[in-house]
Amino acid sequence: MAEVVSLPQLLGEKLYLLLPSIVALLAVVVVQRVLSSDPLKHIPDVGQELGSDEKRRQAFLMDSRKIYQQGYQKFKDGLFKIITTRSSTPVIVVAPKYLNELKKLPDDVLSFDVAIAETxxxxxxxxxxxxxxxxxxxxxxxxxxxxxxxxxxxxxxxxxxxxxxxxxxxxxxxxxxxxxxxxxxxxxxxxxxxxxxxxxxxxxxxxxxxxxxxxxxxxxxxxxxxxxxxxxxxxxxxxxxxxxxxxxxxxxxxxxxxxxxxxxxxxxxxxxxxxxxxxxxxxxxxxxxxxxxxxxxxxxxxxxxxxxxxxxxxxxxxxxxxxxxxxxxxxxxxxxxxxxxxxxxxxxxxxxxxxxxxxxxxxxxxxATGSFSRKVLKTFTLSSGEVIPKGVVIEVPSHAIARDPEVFPNPDVxxxxxxxxxxxxxxxxxxxxxxxxxxxxxxxxSSLxxxxxxxxxxxxxxxxxxxxxxxxxxxxxxxxxxxxxxxxxxxxxxxxxxxxxxxxxxxxxxxxxx
The missing domain is CATH 1.10.630.10 (Cytochrome P450)
Known part of the structure; x- marks a missing residue:
């Protein structure tokens, strides 16, 4: 009568044969994660000093104006990203100078309706x-x-x-x-x-x-x-x-x-x-x-x-x-x-x-502190060369613009x-x-x-x-x-x-x- 070998016993005996393959697979995954390019890494973060995404989200709930203002003052003519209430995916905040090119993009690239649905x-x-x-x-x-x-x-x-x-x-x-x-x-x-x-x-x-x-x-x-x-x-x-x-x-x-x-x-x-x-x-x-x-x-x-x-x-x-x-x-x-x-x-x-x-x-x-909210349905590139990937939401910091002394003299009056x-x-x-x-x-x-x-x-x-x-x-x-x-x-x-x-x-x- 043949000896019956249990599955755990069989795996134990063969594990030494599988280990090299497992290690190699894990190495491939790690290397891919390390080498893979974060599509948002070129866009500066605002609020990272607050800690986790959840802490940043809570900060946005309580004082979004401060967060937009910080980003606008540092990156006025460019882009920055923040964590809002929508999800843990950052919102990309863009300078108003991009509005004329953004408004020309079709709805299957930038969607107003999908952004509203999420908001x-x-x-x-x-x-x-x-x-x-x-x-x-x-x-x-x-x-x-x-x-x-x-x-x-x-x-x-x-x-x-x-x-x-x-x-x-x-x-x-x-x-x-x-x-x-x-x-x-x-x-x-x-x-x-x-x-x-x-x-x-x-x-x-x-x-x-x-x-x-x-x-x-x-x-x-x-x-x-x-x-x-x-x-x-x-x-x-x-x-x-x-x-x-x-x-x-x-x-x-x-x-x-x-x-x-x-x-x-x-x-x-x-x-x-x-x-x-x-x-x-x-x-x-x-x-x-x-x-x-x-x-x-x-x-x-x-x-x-x-x-x-x-x-x-x-x-x-x-x-x-x-x-x-x-x-x-x-x-x-x-x-x-x-x-x-x-x-x-x-x-x-x-x-x-x-x-x-x-x-x-x-x-x-x-x-609201932001305006021109759009969901990105297809990856596109701005005229300045920045790539905006599919899946994010973009906004313009309308409140910060309205309080910019270069746009409106004595803006806090x-x-x-x-x-x-x-x-x-x-x-x-x-x-x-x-x-x-x-x-x-x-x-x-300037009026959004x-x-x-x-x-x-x-x-x-x-x-x-x-x-x-x-x-x-x-x-x-x-x-x-x-x-x-x-x-x-x-x-x-x-x-x-x-x-x-x-x-x-x-x-x-x-x-x-x-």
Whole structure:
């Protein structure tokens, strides 16, 4: 009978024969790792002194502005890499001088949509970047319609202010952020969903709270280490609240959309929901109630969140720099008297000092420390020879640029008339293009809040009109100041590369004599 040899015994006896092969294989692996070129090694790191990637990520969560500023000061005209909240893969931060060549690269090389998907954690927020219907409807229907829609928007701004503000016959404390959420919700809703529903509490509840809850999910997921997200993010209370909100909003939108689909062609409403439904059909996209409800919520998020933040920042600045109030009020009243007391497109364009004040607000209090975020889908080479490998994200340090004294003299001083003066100087020199670059809605290598290139925010023209109308209405109707005992302008909250005004603060308002 043959002796039975166990597998461990057999391996033990033959191991001495296998050892040379194993050693040789390990040596090959080690040599390959040593000799292989790190595709990012030529790009300097910022924040390495902080230690591990997780420590660097936590530092970014708490003070991204400092990290961008350090990199920009050291490598102003080049590139540097940082660890952000997305993952442990560094973000490549590039100098603004590269923007003109970067904006020419196709979407299959640099993807705006994939970068947004990562930033907004779409697995949990359910945001849908990449939909063609929304930018198409905005560019072809909404923006061209603004001149004829402005009177409706003006009426909605004034009426919603009167609805939401207390009488203010004497100095009255008002949480302006909370008020603006409802005002902006109504004004945006007037264009998005029509006059019958824009003041509906059910619509306002869905639109406003969806906006807040999306940002809560983003911040909650940002707070988790990337490797923990697949296991823990889905159980976060913020994620579960958002899922319930989506279900509720779908139930509200369903009868609205179904009723729209039954209307004859000559009775179609003139609003964004209708344009969006037609745009979906044009592109052959899903035109289901659930899909349209989700897109409508996405519009509300984009419009309500950013517009309210910018307007709140503007009110905080108005209260903190009271010398600007009579200057801006005089301009508003003068322009309105010259335009039949209507906030028409020409009237809004004539409010150049107000426009400057709002642009300075964006410069001084941008919503993010970086801009022009793109995911690299294919390796490419910059004109300077640096190779940017597939798989990384690139950004431009927009906040650091906005605080660069070589770009903006006295950058740490809030100057509400900064851009008004720049426009006037450019016009005196006959530099029409330079004057235009200093408008609130303009994008340039030094003004990147609205993005840059073909993916610059298409809704910024609506947002600009809304914010100007809100500020002009408030200036004409109210005096505003900080609360008693407040020392200077209220600081913003900064977290994970984002900045937002403190929503808990109040200002004091008083009606002015008409």
């Amino acid at each position: 907004m954690h779409i697995r949990y927020t359910k945001i849908e970047p990449g939909n063609k219907s929304i930018p198409h409807a905005i560019k072809t229907s909404l923006t061209p319609a603004l001149p004829r829609l402005n009177p409706l928007l003006t009426d909605e701004v004034r009426e919603s202010f009167l609805l939401e503000m207390p009488p203010c016959t004497d100095w009255t404390s008002v949480n302006i952020n909370r008020t603006l959420l409802r005002v902006v919700g109504m004004v945006s809703g007037r264009i998005f969903i029509g006059p019958e529903l824009c003041r509906s509490e059910e619509y306002l509840d869905a639109a406003i709270n969806y906006t807040l809850e999306v940002m809560m999910v983003r911040h909650a997921v940002d707070g988790l280490a990337p490797w923990k997200r697949p296991f823990l993010a889905g159980r976060l209370p913020a994620v579960q609240r958002l899922e319930a909100r989506l279900k509720q909003a779908n139930e509200f939108m369903q009868p609205v959309i179904e009723a729209r689909k039954r209307l004859p062609a000559d009775q179609k409403p003139d609003d964004m929901l209708q344009w969006l439904m037609e745009s979906q059909l044009k592109f052959g996209d899903d035109n289901s109630v659930e899909k349209l409800a989700r897109l409508q919520l996405g519009l509300s998020f984009a419009a309500i969140h950013t517009t309210t933040m910018t307007a709140t920042n503007a009110f905080y600045n108005l209260a903190a720099y009271p010398d600007l109030i009579p200057i801006l009020r005089d301009e508003v009243l003068t322009v309105l008297s010259e335009h039949n007391n209507e906030m028409s497109t020409p009237a809004l364009q004539a409010m150049k000092k107000l426009d400057s004040f709002l642009k300075e607000t964006l410069r001084f209090h941008p919503p 809030f100057d509400g008339l900064r851009f008004y003066n720049l426009r006037q100087e450019a016009r005196e020199k006959g530099e029409v293009e330079a004057a235009a670059q200093n408008q609130f809605v303009s994008v340039s290598q 809040t609205f993005g840059y290139g073909r993916h610059a925010c298409p809704g910024r023209f609506l947002a600009a009109n809304e914010i100007k109308m809100i500020m002009a209405t408030a200036l004409a109707m109210y005096d505003v100041k900080l609360e008693e005992g407040a020392e200077g302008r209220y600081p913003n909250f900064e977290f994970g590369g984002t900045s937002s005004p403190d929503p808990s603060k109040t200002l004091r308002f008083k009606r002015v004599e008409q």
